[in-house]
């Protein structure tokens with residue numbers, strides 16, 4: 031009522047309002063303003079009280095949920111959920127859910143949805159926490175620790191027309207590799223590092239040296255089970271709930287939580303010929319890379335990296351890679367030049383060794399690398415795929431794994447890659463890169479532009495990844511601030 035009383039003079043148009051300036055009216059107005067102020071204060075404090083009540087009652091309402099798993103409110107657990115591989119952002123959640131079943135996740139999300147926006151609770155799925163900028167964190171909210179979800183048990187299907195494995199969204203890729211190999215099969219598309227979860231990489235893209243042939247990991251999924259933002263459990267694929275399926279892939283957990291995935295498989299090789307060759311000329315390097323991603327049966331993996339200002343370069347490789355021609359290789363001097371390393375892999379089984387050697391030789395003879403810089407090694411398929419873990423173990427032992435990682439990953443269209451390389455490797459990164467710099471092309475035709483991943487328009491684009499580690503207390507070129515400002519220049 032009082033609001034209406036006040037409302038009337040204020041909505042009167044300005045000229046008539048000016049005309050009505052007699053004392054009794056302005057007195058009424060002052061009273062009304064005082065009243066409305068009081069009312070607003072009361073109203074706002076009611077909201078705050080209600081909100082506080084909501085927030086303070088949330089932990090007990092979560093605790094009351096019937097779950098097979100449990101909620102943790104323990105400081106150590108919250109601290110862990112507030113950290114990630116990037117080591118730059120820390121947002122503490124209010125609780126961590128350790129689900130044992132898909133319905134634990136569905137019930138929790140349904141409950142939070144029903145609390146409404148006033149609960150201010152956000153939810154984030156956390157895979158292995160290898161994000162760089164807090165993507166798997168939920169400030170004051172609930173983090174769902176997907177690695178606790180061990181259902182469904184992994185199931186490998188090797189029917190004549192269908193080769194796939196069904197896995198939990200919280201499963202680590204390294205475990206999938208070991209399990210599928212027991213049946214003689216393997217997923218087709220990987221990331222360089224396998225201690226990441228299925229849900230985590232499918233929420234990004236999952237790109238590595240196999241992507242030129244099979245596309246990223248998000249192009250190698252047949253079906254997903256998703257818990258949506260309202261707590262519904264929905265199955266989706268290209269044919270069924272296609273919009274949800276494509277949105278979740280590369281969707282950083284914003285369209286639902288992946289609780290189960292069906293991943294395509296192929297027969298697994300036993301061994302890998304792993305090859306590195308060097309280029310001083312960037313044009314020759316990318317011409318060969320592009321040639322190889324269109325060559326049908328040449329190599330199974332094509333990547334590349336940049337070598338900046340290193341002199342003892344070949345000594346670093348000598349333990350694991352053998353020069354094709356040791357005499358020539360010993361004469362090669364890198365002398366701090368910027369070099370480009372083409373990295374290739376050919377999969378094979380032992381009985382095919384002779385034939386594979388001939389094929390590899392044939393394809394290498396068509397490339398224009400510096401002749402004395404051909405290095406080879408032969409490793410098992412598992413050792414090849416799990417190669418970054420070997421580096422992880424070494425870095426951990428030196429205390430160099432849990433440092434800030436100001437990584438920068440870019441997709442650069444083919445028409446811009448020359449200019450990019452000229453400016454970046456010619457001017458910006460000349461002394462040190464503070465970590466590996468990857469550069470390799472992929473075919474857009476192997477990507478599905480209905481997913482949430484944003485890719486360049488061109489048929490070929492390059493993944494360029496600056497994988498820097500920062501020295502925590504340094505203000506110099508190896509310090510966080512310096513690397514971040516260099517990233518901005520890129």
Ligand SMILES: Cc1cc2nc3c(=O)[nH]c(=O)nc-3n(C[C@H](O)[C@H](O)[C@H](O)COP(=O)(O)OP(=O)(O)OC[C@H]3O[C@@H](n4cnc5c(N)ncnc54)[C@H](O)[C@@H]3O)c2cc1C
Pocket residue numbers: 114115154155156157158159160161162165166167176199200220221222223226227228229230231233234235236237238282283284286287288289418
């Ligand atoms: C050493 C290293 C090497 C890497 N190499 C590569 C590489 O070669 N190629 C590549 O593409 N990437 C690579 N990455 C990046 C990696 O793919 C992403 O950081 C990935 O998100 C990490 O997976 P995770 O399980 O740790 O996910 P998290 O960091 O836990 O989560 C990542 C995102 O996915 C969401 N999420 C997690 N699980 C689910 C789920 N089940 N459902 C819905 N959303 C979910 C999270 O909320 C978050 O937004 C690398 C990372 C590291 C640390």
